[in-house]
Amino acid sequence: MTDRGNALLARVDAFMRERIEPQEQAARDELAANTAAGRRWTPLQTIETLKKEAQAEGLWNLFLPESELGAGLTNAEYAPLAERMGHVLWASEVFNCSAPDTGNMEVLARYGTPAQQERWLKLLLAGSIRSAFAMTEPDVASSDATNIATRIERDGDDYVINGRKWWISGAGDPRCAIYIVMGQSNPEAPKHERQSMILVPADTPGVDVVRPLPVFGQDDAPHGHCEMRFTNVRVPAANMLLGEGRGFEIAQGRLGPGRIHHCMRLIGMSERALRLMCERLSSRVAFGKPLATQGVWHERVAQSRLMIEQARLLTLKAAWMMDTVGNKVAKNEIAMIKVVAPNVACQVIDWAIQAHGGAGVSDLTPLAEFYGGARTLRLADGPDEVHRVTIAKNELGRYSPPR
Template identity: 60%
Template sequence: MNFEHSDKVRGLIACLEAFMDEHIYPNEQDYYGFVNDPAHLWQEWPKMEALKAEARAQGLWNLFLPCEYGRFSPGLHNLEYAPLAEIMGRVPFASQVFNCSAPDTGNMEVLAKFGSPEQQERWLEPLLNGEIRSAFVMTEPQVASSDATNLQMTILPDGDDYVINGRKWWITGARHPQCQIFLVMGKTLLNNPVHQQHSTILVPRNTPGVSIVRDTTVFGSLHSPFGECELKFDNVRVPRENLILGEGRGFEIAQGRLGPGRIHHCMRSIGQAQRALEIMARRAQNRVAFGKKLSEQGSIRQDIARSYCEIEQARLLTLKAADHMDRYGNKVAKDLIAAIKIVAPQMAQTVVDRAIQIHGGMGVSDDTPLAYFFTTNRYLRIADGPDEVHIAQLGKLKIGEYCANAH
């Protein structure tokens, strides 16, 4: 693997870092002050659209979409996107400015890869233009959805339509004022083998029968303006042409979506860990306790050194996974994708925890981004599959591989 960035990527890194310095870091407190104000619940930050327009004008737009998607893609490989996603991840809301934020990125990849020309025109084009937002509707409250074969929502044919019934929860983005389309996963072929029962269908947000049961908080926050919520689908009727790819193809679609989504989360987690390390070092150098700087304390130096090592290890694993995705495809790279999903959020949580400790009371406040980084990465150890599922699947995969190749 070549560790040197191409001229193209170096140029994008320089442009992106300059954009962050000019437009993102100076607005960080303003953004969180607005979205955390109860008076602005479920409202988008007023400066967002202007920043998106500026990012698009500078060519910093849809950078996540791999070159395999042809005319929809800016032409980057996963490996080339990694340092860019890391830079965006240093400020969690920044990815949206560049139209590179979840869950839209995964949904755009689904529509680019599996969508019909009509579906792409109706929904993909507005998503690529940043005109609308979307949600991926999979997890259910009644079952352990880490095993997606448990999903019980039904998507059943009826004449020219499909009729959808069931409940979903932890649906990120469903509350966003620009969210207009849901990608919904449920059972269609009830008598098929378990991995061939489910389908994925497009449901416009305002379709009759779709309702919000309740908002679900994350560590006490409603996470406005995106929001996680529980949804009810009560005899929701959508036309047959809204089905993506075909009946029983839901698992294929979900796996195609989750691989890139998982590694994108990890890229951003590394950016947050790196920023936490930098904040930690500056705090240690500038804070005096018991007659000497914190940076002169052996335990503090150990925390900083360990954090540097752990970030570098996770970064290299991320780059290796991205490189394998580019060379061999997401399916072949699934072991490395699982490995980095296990490693990166836990690493970031650990590094951020050290930074919080060095900051004392300030570390758990909103005076720094550390508390938000900590809760985000704790949540990521559950999102897109909990650690235990990735560990179990990776262990099973490697046992089979090594036993098959025994000498």
């Protein structure tokens, strides 16, 4: 860690301990009150107040690597900060460092025109609006993005968009003002030049948020993961990102940082779960002795620590490689940690739930929500199987005989 990274980590840690963690229950209570009042999809004022405090203290937009628009941190410097944010599910939003806005801001910063940046990036960086990334579809296997079937067709000075999307994170948030939509613009082009990405304002006629999709029975209000329909949605040709047929190019630039940010937060989530597990084991007595003295729990606690340390080191290696040799060269490390981190988190959280008994699957702890989030991330940004294929091909290629 650099001196700059260490100084920011100390400030983020203090903000988490003194401001965010004491407000976890207040946020739950506010959501419950909003639900009872029929306002479930309303931004939580608990979080909004904390966002103003974080922005006032300069703990804002920490994620943008080496950019004058953010803190200018490297990925390796940002990793421990994101890990600390991962101790509370919604903490990254407080620092304007939450998905999918982070990925969308990176896309606009890297590929947007000055006009697109002026219209949307500035507002996202200020936290005035939120956004969503519309790629996954219900009718095709979206783990192979060449299957994406939504059509983006040129019509004069406009593009017209038709298709269905689902699991669109953030689409349920009333502050969601802009979508980045991926779809086919030229089905006859070479395989990886058929897709484009285009900016679609949320208030455009024909954009329909059909419903929120629950994860293990939770709708994740007021953020939401939604099914959407685009019906003859017409936007100006100037809303195209980078150019027709360059959707895959943009996706690779977007998904590398997005994947590793999730992994960073998962390490923090795993640490929190391990702490809760140890506290529970030390405070509960079963069959005449504390749970912490029973051998099965020694095995699980030790294994949790081993797994977390290994996952953290792999995350830091991937971040360092992204900084030093670029996302493309680091793609194997990014794929590896994208498999490892969610699986480690799922296992550690599962053991923590087991240690808590019935309380572990209730809302008395964050563990049930943690598990839903970690398990979902074995699918989001590419399922485990796709990343394993990447890793295997790379490994086999190292030992293939020369041709």
